[in-house]
Amino acid sequence: xxxxxxxxxxxxxxxxxxxxxxxxxxxxxxxxxxxxxxxxxxxxxxxxxxxxxxxxxxxxxxxxxxxxxxxxxxxxxxxxxxxxxxxxxxxxxxxxxxxxxxxxxxxxxxxxxxxxxxxxxxxxxxxxxxxxxxxxxxxxxxxxxxxxxxxxxxxxxxxxxxxxxxxxxxxxxxxxxxxxxxxxxxxxxxxxxxxxxxxxxxxxxxxxxxxxxxxxxxxxxxxxxxxxxxxxxxxxxxxxxxxxxxxxxxxxxxxxxxxxxxxxxxxxxxxxxxxxxxxxxxxxxxxxxxxxxxxxxxxxxxxxxxxxxxxxxxxxxxxxxxxxxxxxxxxxxxxxxxxxxxxxxxxxxxxxxxxxxxxxxxxxxxxxxxxxxxxxxxxxxxxxxxxxxxxxxxxxxxxxxxxxxxxxxxx
Amino acid sequence: xxxxxxxxxxxxxxxxxxxxxxxxxxxxxxxxxxxxxxxxxxxxxxxxxxxxxxxxxxxxxxxxxxxxxxxxxxxxxxxxxxxxxxxxxxxxxxxxxxxxxxxxxxxxxxxxxxxxxxxxxxxxxxxxxxxxxxxxxxxxxxxxxxxxxxxxxxxxxxxxxxxxxxxxxxxxxxxxxxxxxxxxxxxxxxxxxxxxxxxxxxxxxxxxxxxxxxxxxxxxxxxxxxxxxxxxxxxxxxxxxxxxxxxxxxxxxxxxxxxxxxxxxxxxxxxxxxxxxx
Ligand SMILES: [Cu+2]
Numbered sequence: 137x138x139x140x141x142x143x144x145x146x147x148x149x150x151x152x153x154x155x156x157x158x159x160x161x162x163x164x165x166x167x168x169x170x171x172x173x174x175x176x177x178x179x180x181x182x183x184x185x186x187x188x189x190x191x192x193x194x195x196x197x198x199x200x201x202x203x204x205x206x207x208x209x210x211x212x213x214x215x216x217x218x219x220x221x222x223x224x225x226x227x228x229x230x231x232x233x234x235x236x237x238x239x240x241x242x243x244x245x246x247x248x249x250x251x252x253x254x255x256x257x258x259x260x261x262x263x264x265x266x267x268x269x270x271x272x273x274x275x276x277x278x279x280x281x282x283x284x285x286x287x288x289x290x291x292x293x294x295x296x297x298x299x300x301x302x303x304x305x306x307x308x309x310x311x312x313x314x315x316x317x318x319x320x321x322x323x324x325x326x327x328x329x330x331x332x333x334x335x336x337x338x339x340x341x342x343x344x345x346x347x348x349x350x351x352x353x354x355x356x357x358x359x360x361x362x363x364x365x366x367x368x369x370x371x372x373x374x375x376x377x378x379x380x381x382x383x384x385x386x387x388x389x390x391x392x393x394x395x396x397x398x399x400x401x402x403x404x405x406x407x408x409x410x411x412x413x414x415x416x417x418x419x420x421x422x423x424x425x426x427x428x429x430x431x432x433x434x435x436x437x438x439x440x441x442x443x444x445x446x447x448x449x450x451x452x453x454x455x456x457x458x459x460x461x462x463x464x465x466x467x468x469x470x471x472x473x474x475x476x477x478x479x480x481x482x483x484x485x486x487x488x489x490x491x492x493x494x495x496x497x498x499x500x501x502x503x504x505x506x507x508x509x510x511x512x513x514x515x516x517x518x519x520x521x522x523x524x525x526x527x528x529x530x531x532x533x534x535x536x537x538x539x540x541x542x543x544x545x546x547x
Numbered sequence: 548x549x550x551x552x553x554x555x556x557x558x559x560x561x562x563x564x565x566x567x568x569x570x571x572x573x574x575x576x577x578x579x580x581x582x583x584x585x586x587x588x589x590x591x592x593x594x595x596x597x598x599x600x601x602x603x604x605x606x607x608x609x610x611x612x613x614x615x616x617x618x619x620x621x622x623x624x625x626x627x628x629x630x631x632x633x634x635x636x637x638x639x640x641x642x643x644x645x646x647x648x649x650x651x652x653x654x655x656x657x658x659x660x661x662x663x664x665x666x667x668x669x670x671x672x673x674x675x676x677x678x679x680x681x682x683x684x685x686x687x688x689x690x691x692x693x694x695x696x697x698x699x700x701x702x703x704x705x706x707x708x709x710x711x712x713x714x715x716x717x718x719x720x721x722x723x724x725x726x727x728x729x730x731x732x733x734x735x736x737x738x739x740x741x742x743x744x745x746x747x748x749x750x751x752x753x754x755x756x757x758x759x760x761x762x763x764x765x766x767x768x769x770x771x772x773x774x775x776x777x778x779x780x781x782x783x784x785x786x787x788x789x790x791x792x793x794x795x796x797x798x799x800x801x802x803x804x805x806x807x808x809x810x811x812x813x814x815x816x817x818x819x820x821x822x823x824x825x
Pocket of ligand 1: 625626627667668669675680
C-alpha cells in the first residue's frame with residue numbers, strides 16, 4: 137500500500153551510473169562477464185565428463201578428405217581429419233576388408249580437427265572398387281569406398297597443360313563466342329534490349345540456384361563440425377553484400393551516365409560468371425580425378441554450349457551504350473579464365489570444403505547481379521506500367537535455355 | 548577352351564625323361580595374363596587367367612614324378628603359383644613373387660598322390676583368387692586307379708561387379724554350361740564315372756555337389772584308395788577337394804548341382820545325359 141521512496145531513488149541512481157561510467161568502469165563492465173566465462177570454462181574442463189551422471193564412452197569421428205592412387209610403386213594415400221570431440225588414435229588399416237601395413241604422418245594420434253595422411257603400399261586394380269577402412273584404438277571403424285580406382289593426376293607439365301586446355305575450351309572460348317553477339321545486340325531496339333536484360337536475369341537465377349544446390353549437395357559430404365549449411369549461407373550472403381556495396385560505391389562516386397552504369401553492371405556480371413565458372417572448373421577437374429571423365433567429351437561439349445550464353449549475358453547491359461574493345465576482352469577474361477584455375481584446383485587438390493565455399497561465393501555474386509538487373513527492370517515498371525511481353529518471355533527464356541543446356545552436363 | 552572340352556582335358560606336361568623306377572620328368576608351362584572371359588551367356592569378366600582360361604589347365608602327373616613348372620607372368624600384376632602337396636619351401640610360391648614380365652620354375656617331386664590345387668598366392672589373396680588364378684592338380688597313385696570315364700569339375704564363382712559377392716556360380720567357368728541343350732555331360736549306363744571335384748569358390752565359405760537318382764563313393768582329397776563313404780551330397784570348404792566314383796543304372800537325364808539352392812539357381816547346375824549301354 138504505502139510505497140516507500142527507497143526503490144525509486146535507487147533506480148534513479150542506477151540509471152545515472154549507467155549513462156556515464158568512467159573509462160576504467162567501462163573496461164571492468166566488459167571484462168566482468170568474460171572473467172565469469174573463464175571461471176566457467178576452467179570448471180567444465182577440470183571436472184570433464186564427471187559433469188554427466190553417466191560415464192559414456194567418447195564418440196569418435198573421422199572424415200576422409202581425399203584418397204589418392206599412385207603407381208610405381210602402387211600406393212593408396214588417404215587424407216583423414218578427426219572431426220570428433222576428442223583426439224583419436226588410428227590402430228589398424230584395412231583395404232577391401234584385409235589388414236595391410238601402413239604408415240601414418242604426422243602421428244597415429246590425431247588431435248581434434250587435426251589431419252593425418254595414411255599411406256598403404258597396395259597393388260590396387262585399375263577400374264575396380266576399393267574400400268579404405270581405419271580402425272581406431274578404441275575399436276571405432278571408419279570406411280571410405282572408392283567406386284572406380286584410377287591413378288590420381290600428379291602436378292606436372294602434362295596435366296597442367298591438359299587442365300589448362302580444358303579450361304580454355306570450356307570457359308574462355310565459349311564466353312568470347314558469346315561476346316561476338318555484341319554488334320548484333322547494338323542493332324536492337326529498346327524493347328528487345330529490355331527483353332535481353334530479362335533473359336540474362338533468368339539465366340543468372342538458374343546459375344545461382346544451381347550453384348546453391350551443388351554447394352548444399354557437397355555439404356552433405358563435409359564433416360558436420362564445419363557446419364556446411366552455415367558456410368553456404370555465409371559465403372552466399374557475404375559475397376552478395378560485398379558486391380552490392382561495391383556496386384553502390386561505383387554508382388555514387390562515378391559519373392551517373394547510363395553507359396557507365398551499364399559498364400559497371402557488365403563487369404559485375406563478368407565477375408559473377410567468373411566465380412561460377414571457377415566452380416565449373418572445379419567440377420571438371422574433380423570429375424577427372426575421381427575417374428568420372430569417361431563421359432569427358434560429352435561433358436566438355438555441354439559446358440561449351442552452356443557457357444556461350446554467358447558471354448551474351450555479359451554484354452546485355454552495355455548493348456545500348458556501347459563499350460571499348462579492351463573492356464569486352466577484359467570481361468571475357470574475368471568470366472572465362474577462372475575455369476582454368478578451377479580445373480587445376482579440382483584436379484590436383486580437390487577438397488569438398490573449398491568447393492563448397494567457391495560455389496557459395498559464386499552464387500552470392502550471381503544473385504547480386506540478379507538484384508542489380510531487377511532494379512533496372514523494376515525501374516521501368518514506373519515508366520511503362522508493367523513488364524512488356526518480350527521482357528517476360530526473355531526472363532522465362534533465359535531460365536529455360538540454361539535448363540536445356542544444363543541437361544547436357546547433368547549426371 | 549570351353550567347359551565341354553575342359554571337362555575331360557588333362558595336361559600331363561611334356562615327358563622329357565622316363566626314369567628306371569617308372570617315374571617321369573615332366574615339364575609344364577603356365578602363363579598368367581589379364582583377359583576378358585565369358586562367365587555366363589552374354590556376360591564378360593576381366594579375369595586374370597592361367598593359360599587363357601578360368602579355371603587354369605588341370606595339371607596331372609604320377610606320384611614320384613619330377614615336375615618342372617615354368618611360370619611366366621604376362622599380367623600387369625605380381626603373381627606366383629602356390630601348389631598344394633609336399634615340396635620344399637622355395638617351391639611354395641609365397642615369397643618368390645614373380646613381377647610383370649618375370650618367370651620362375653617350380654621344380655619338385657610330386658607327392659603324395661591325391662587331388663590337389665594350384666593357385667596364385669600374392670596378397671590381397673581374395674583378389675588374386677577371385678580373379679581366376681587357380682586350377683586342379685591331380686597326382687595319380689603309383690598303381691593307377693581303375694579305368695573310368697574321368698572328368699574334372701572345378702566349382703567357382705564370379706564377382707562381376709566387384710562388391711565382394713559372387714553374381715554367378717559355375718563348374719569349369721561358365722554358368723549353366725552343362726545345362727544347355729546339346730552340352731549335357733553324356734554318360735552310358737553301367738559305365739564307371741570318376742569326378743575330380745575341387746572347390747575354388749571365393750567369398751562364400753562352402754560349396755557343394757549333389758547328384759540326382761544315384762549315390763557315389765566319396766574319396767576325400769583322393770589320398771586313400773581303400774577308404775571311402777557312400778553318399779549323394781558332399782560339402783567342400785574353400786580349397787577342399789574330393790574324388791567321386793559312381794555309375795548310372797538307368798538311362799535318362801539327371802541333374803547335378805550345388806545343394807545350396809541359391810548357387811544352383813545362379814549357374815551351378817548341369818545335366819548327366821545317360822544312354823543305355825549298347
Ligand atoms: Cu596373383
